[in-house]
Amino acid sequence: MNAFRYAQARDAASAMAALAADPRARYIAGGTNVVDLMKEGVERPSLLVDITQLPLRGIDRTATGVRVGALALMSDVADHPAIARDYPVVAQALLASASPQLRNMATIGGNLMQRTRCAYFRDVSQHCNKRAPGTGCAAISGVNRRHAVVGGSEQCICTHASDLAVALLSVDAIVHVRGRAGERTVPLERFHVLPGSTPQRETVLEHGDLITAVELPASAAARNSYYLKVRDRASYEFALVSVAAALNVAGGRIRAARVALGGVAPTPWRAHAAEAALLGRPATGGTFAAAAEAATRGMKGYGQNDFKIVLVRRAVNRALQHVGAIA
Amino acid sequence: MSGLVGAPVDRVDGRLKVTGAAKYSAEIALPGLVYGVMVLSTTASGTSQVDADAARRAPGVIAVMTPQNAPRVDSGGNGAGDRTLMVLQDEVVRYDRQPVAVVVADTFERATDAAAMVRVRYAAAPAVTRFDAAAEYKPASGGRDVDKHKGDAAAALAQAAVKVDGTYIVPVEHHNPMEPHATVAQWDGDQLTVYESTQGVINARRTLAQTFGIPTASVRVVSKFIGGGFGGKGSVWPHAVLAAMAAKLVNRPVKIVLSRPQMFGSVGFRPQTVQRVALGAGSDGRLSAIIHETSAQTSVFDEFMAGTGAISAVLYGTPNLTITHRLRRLNTSTPTFMRAPGEACGSFALESAMDELAYATGIDPVELRLRNDTQVDADGKPFSSRALREALRQGAERFGWSRRDPRPRSMRDGRLLVGMGVAAASYPTHRSAASALVRVNADGTALVQSSGVDIGTGAYTVFTQIAAEQLGLPVEQVRIELGDSAFPAAPNAGGSQLTASAGSAIKLAALDARAKLLALARGDASALIGGAAAIAALMRTGGVETIEGRSDAKPGDDAQKYAMHSFGAQFAEVRVDPDLGTVRVVRFVNAFGAGRILNEKTARSQYIGGAVWGIGMALLEHTRYDERSGRIMTANLAEYLVPVNADVPAIEPIIIPEDDPHVNEIGVKGIGEIGIVGAAAAIANAVYHATGKRVRDLPITPEKLLA
Amino acid sequence: MDVGKVTRRRFLVRAALPTIAAGVGIGSPRLCALAQAAASVSVLPASGPGPMPVTLNVNGRAHELRIEPRVTLLDALRERLALTGTKKGCDQGTCGACTVLVDGRRVNACLTLAVMVQRKAITTIEGLADGDQLHPMQAAFLAHDGFQCGYCTPGQILSAVALLAEKRATDEASVREWMSGNICRCGAYPNIVAAVRSVAGQPS
Structure with a gap:
């Protein structure tokens, strides 16, 4: 780990000012991602601004849903009765994440900011456009079993590691951000950006922007939601493929549908084609199978990860059967 | 206390372990200790040019050791130690993660940071990184184990009424003990003391003495507690030598602890094996031919061969047998022993093939194995004892094998497919010369000393039990000290032989002490009854301060007369999600006849651990290389998966009592390795039963079941 | 940066708002905003990269250390406090060998910076038994x-x-x-x- 300075922020403004004054400064909260990457030499901050004392831990019901403070711990959010009842997909994704210890450390805001597990990104001896722009993407013709089958580019085919973000995508979560120009909101779907030709850029945040909260709008679909995580090991592993499905079925017809995928793209991935194949249709096995097929549209494997495309189809179908009460 | 041996005594070192008081090598505190961190190569072949200027200027850095300033040592390959060690004697890089420099600094953080500042440029040389691209050759080492021929297996196979013929692949696996390799080295003049996470202090002492060209007596190696070894800590690896070299260079004690990614470097691994197993049989299932051909990898500079096919000479009788071993040289570090080297992989191939033969003949897999049971090995030697039949019978009974519908995909649990699989197991009984000391103190208590290392097997406990039983003492009145080369010599805790070797020596030393006590009592055995108090009284009366029992135990000639092996049977039940391809083991029963069991509690733990390793081997473990560079891209515990708690079901070991007078003085056969033998095959066979898909290349990950 | 000067300035800000600063916490958005407004004029004082004073409360005992901010709780325990019962298995949050309790909750000490858990109650394996009585x-x-x-x-x-x-x-x-x-x-x-x-x- 490189040498760095450390400051504990008592308030958001001074934390943001500290980052504004130093382009190599970074926030630290749970530390589970940034400390890990610092040990690998991937992150080399000059200054760590400890934001854990900022009053952003609350999990509060609002008129329209639930507002989760950015510093709320993953375990606390998973345990919150309103989350478990109104957003089961979120609670399930959290409990399928990492380990109990890590969930006691990691925060909701930090989880959205976590960086890819791509082995080439983590290994500073290897070529990686995200870590060292212009060096090439070694994963495209390398060890890529865990890599993206959609949303990548010739510059980067990494996968986003978060379970939570996939679940949040399926409930139309909104990220609250405090920046130089004040507060703003960003729908989660527009929060992460695809690598394109700039894989080093992962979110819409500017340096120094601070996530303050994530807002979860209440909906009938969110209440009827489910997270399916497929992995080699029974626990404590990142997803090979995951599916967050939320469905509102009334009178046998699908009134609202959200399908989000994890482990398949450089960002949490919204399967719009699958949703379109569901909306307005009867909640039947045939509909779900067609939607599962649609979810794989445009997916492309790179060898070791070819299987993910079949797995996506199967997993989406399974998740839809679960929320569609066909099982 | 008679009856003590065999009893499920709690581990005598358990209290130290549950309170955190047990000190492992990296935890040895010495005055003036400084931290060494290795810089490892990032390419598999070439020459390195190290620029350490920035690192040398970094805060707290004491020295950067490179080929330019490294002390000269004998790096092996010509007599020193059992391996060639890449320890900064030249700039040639032969494998990924080979040491190219060592940074020594006053703190761990500063040493690690400075190590990252070392710039290394490589002049690349061609590397062999693909198994398929490496030429196959017949190994020079390995002796008579390389090839074995009996009858004409090829002809018998051609004529067989039923035959199966398959290729089975086990990929590279890494031991990944929870405790990373660690060395603390200190020089006092020409005397070297090394606190080393090793499975054998005597072996380590010899290697270090030869490497540094100093007398064995000038080296002391201490390994009191080691956080798992599994064969990976059976050798001296570069970091241990480098720590001692660095300690010489900076004239202070130096500690080197490997990071988890470094654990995929110079500390060995299970080599990839590609095995062809062909079986010929009559329609009654009786084997007429076994062909077991193994191709395995070794490094470009050393030869390592595990007897992968050896199990095919032991498990079943056949008139025609061919076993061959071939190697391929790749630019990797040299492979090494890993839990049941040879048998773990060999049994996956043979016992998968037996399952295939069961389906080809329509004979129940348990029955097929019983039909091919034999009382002699392939050389015609009778077994000293053999519990295969009993293990299969009792295992099948406990497991509920009769409930199995043999048709593939015939059993379901809701949407999940149910599979049940069986495999047989065997592992040879090894034994080496060992010595021991049992000292009886004036207060009647005893002290046992052996240089053997308890790597978690329970050696501290069973050795205490052995001595206590002979002396008629409760275990609390026997103190035991292990893991110090200053103590009487014992072999490595490897090959499941430490208990057979050092345990026998301890029994003989305790008998020697007991004989001396009896002499003191003028032959009145009743004077020894009553524990420490009685013995203390006897010694007081006799005017004796201490009594020392010593022994030099050696293998007898029974090993020439008998084939000595443990045998067992593995039964696995799996649930397979047919849509998602995920496999979970839900039940596991294993049964073993392994001679006398010294402690039922720790023995069961060994068997359970073997099954857990089988789960890892069958379903998870796989070291993946980038074939362009030879770089390992799964060098951490999030990418190299080992089982977690949720992967492991209830495991029910069955201990089959066995009284074998031939193996050694204490009648044990060794239990550390047989637990994994056949375990992966049992799971793979269960997966076939569940799905109808025969996966011949491990691990069985979802992509192999999705198609 | 002139650390001393900045520290004094921050001290003045904090001294002017003693009760508010102490009252900042979850559920007090107004006070929070007030504190932020007042503090926005300050620059955060930073420590390091060299050794800095860090107090760790381990098993009910306060330990005063001078360590760099990059020292993890795990290395502070093992290498500075001789509390080697907490183990380093991976140093990457992938094995759990370093699990300790911080304010009663289990965390991985390897990914925890020591400087960030000051004023928190840390329990290690050495603090579990009650004398000779095992937990x-x-x-x-x-x-x-x-x-x-x-x-x-x-x-x-x-x-x-x-x-x-x-x-x-x-x-x-x-x-x-x-x-x-x-x-x-x-x-x-x-x-x-x-x-x-x-x-x-x-x-x-």
Whole structure:
């Protein structure tokens, strides 16, 4: 780990000012991602601004849903009765994440900011456009079993590691951000950006922007939601493929549908084609199978990860059967 | 206390372990200790040019050791130690993660940071990184184990009424003990003391003495507690030598602890094996031919061969047998022993093939194995004892094998497919010369000393039990000290032989002490009854301060007369999600006849651990290389998966009592390795039963079941 | 940057708002905003990269250290405080050997910077027993042979102690799942589950 300075922020403004004054400064909260990457030499901050004392831990019901403070711990959010009842997909994704210890450390805001597990990104001896722009993407013709089958580019085919973000995508979560120009909101779907030709850029945040909260709008679909995580090991592993499905079925017809995928793209991935194949249709096995097929549209494997495309189809179908009460 | 041996005594070192008081090598505190961190190569072949200027200027850095300033040592390959060690004697890089420099600094953080500042440029040389691209050759080492021929297996196979013929692949696996390799080295003049996470202090002492060209007596190696070894800590690896070299260079004690990614470097691994197993049989299932051909990898500079096919000479009788071993040289570090080297992989191939033969003949897999049971090995030697039949019978009974519908995909649990699989197991009984000391103190208590290392097997406990039983003492009145080369010599805790070797020596030393006590009592055995108090009284009366029992135990000639092996049977039940391809083991029963069991509690733990390793081997473990560079891209515990708690079901070991007078003085056969033998095959066979898909290349990950 | 000067300036800001600064916390958005407004004129004082004073409260005892901010809690315990019961298995948050309790909750010490857990109560394996009296979980691990090499054991035990407090260990399957953040390469899992369940009062 490189040498760095450390400051504990008592308030958001001074934390943001500290980052504004130093382009190599970074926030630290749970530390589970940034400390890990610092040990690998991937992150080399000059200054760590400890934001854990900022009053952003609350999990509060609002008129329209639930507002989760950015510093709320993953375990606390998973345990919150309103989350478990109104957003089961979120609670399930959290409990399928990492380990109990890590969930006691990691925060909701930090989880959205976590960086890819791509082995080439983590290994500073290897070529990686995200870590060292212009060096090439070694994963495209390398060890890529865990890599993206959609949303990548010739510059980067990494996968986003978060379970939570996939679940949040399926409930139309909104990220609250405090920046130089004040507060703003960003729908989660527009929060992460695809690598394109700039894989080093992962979110819409500017340096120094601070996530303050994530807002979860209440909906009938969110209440009827489910997270399916497929992995080699029974626990404590990142997803090979995951599916967050939320469905509102009334009178046998699908009134609202959200399908989000994890482990398949450089960002949490919204399967719009699958949703379109569901909306307005009867909640039947045939509909779900067609939607599962649609979810794989445009997916492309790179060898070791070819299987993910079949797995996506199967997993989406399974998740839809679960929320569609066909099982 | 008679009856003590065999009893499920709690581990005598358990209290130290549950309170955190047990000190492992990296935890040895010495005055003036400084931290060494290795810089490892990032390419598999070439020459390195190290620029350490920035690192040398970094805060707290004491020295950067490179080929330019490294002390000269004998790096092996010509007599020193059992391996060639890449320890900064030249700039040639032969494998990924080979040491190219060592940074020594006053703190761990500063040493690690400075190590990252070392710039290394490589002049690349061609590397062999693909198994398929490496030429196959017949190994020079390995002796008579390389090839074995009996009858004409090829002809018998051609004529067989039923035959199966398959290729089975086990990929590279890494031991990944929870405790990373660690060395603390200190020089006092020409005397070297090394606190080393090793499975054998005597072996380590010899290697270090030869490497540094100093007398064995000038080296002391201490390994009191080691956080798992599994064969990976059976050798001296570069970091241990480098720590001692660095300690010489900076004239202070130096500690080197490997990071988890470094654990995929110079500390060995299970080599990839590609095995062809062909079986010929009559329609009654009786084997007429076994062909077991193994191709395995070794490094470009050393030869390592595990007897992968050896199990095919032991498990079943056949008139025609061919076993061959071939190697391929790749630019990797040299492979090494890993839990049941040879048998773990060999049994996956043979016992998968037996399952295939069961389906080809329509004979129940348990029955097929019983039909091919034999009382002699392939050389015609009778077994000293053999519990295969009993293990299969009792295992099948406990497991509920009769409930199995043999048709593939015939059993379901809701949407999940149910599979049940069986495999047989065997592992040879090894034994080496060992010595021991049992000292009886004036207060009647005893002290046992052996240089053997308890790597978690329970050696501290069973050795205490052995001595206590002979002396008629409760275990609390026997103190035991292990893991110090200053103590009487014992072999490595490897090959499941430490208990057979050092345990026998301890029994003989305790008998020697007991004989001396009896002499003191003028032959009145009743004077020894009553524990420490009685013995203390006897010694007081006799005017004796201490009594020392010593022994030099050696293998007898029974090993020439008998084939000595443990045998067992593995039964696995799996649930397979047919849509998602995920496999979970839900039940596991294993049964073993392994001679006398010294402690039922720790023995069961060994068997359970073997099954857990089988789960890892069958379903998870796989070291993946980038074939362009030879770089390992799964060098951490999030990418190299080992089982977690949720992967492991209830495991029910069955201990089959066995009284074998031939193996050694204490009648044990060794239990550390047989637990994994056949375990992966049992799971793979269960997966076939569940799905109808025969996966011949491990691990069985979802992509192999999705198609 | 002139650290001394900045520190004094910040001190003045804080001194002007003593009660407010102390009252800042969850559920007091107004006070929070006020404090932020007042502080926005200040620049955060930073420590490091050299050694800085850090106080760690471990097993009820305060330890004063001078360490760089990059020192993890794990290395502070093992290399500075000689509390080597907490183990380093991976140093990457992937094995759980370093599990300790911070304010009663289990965390991985390897990914925790020591400087960030000052003023928190840290419990390590050395703080679990009451003198010679083993904690019930320690005794259960011993009785059920819930370990072999012993290296992952302190982390397993602290994880298990936390698990019982979390009230998630309702049955065998949940114990397995909630103990999955602690890898045991020896494969003692079934015995670990038995130990945890015995302390939880569940039949095994």
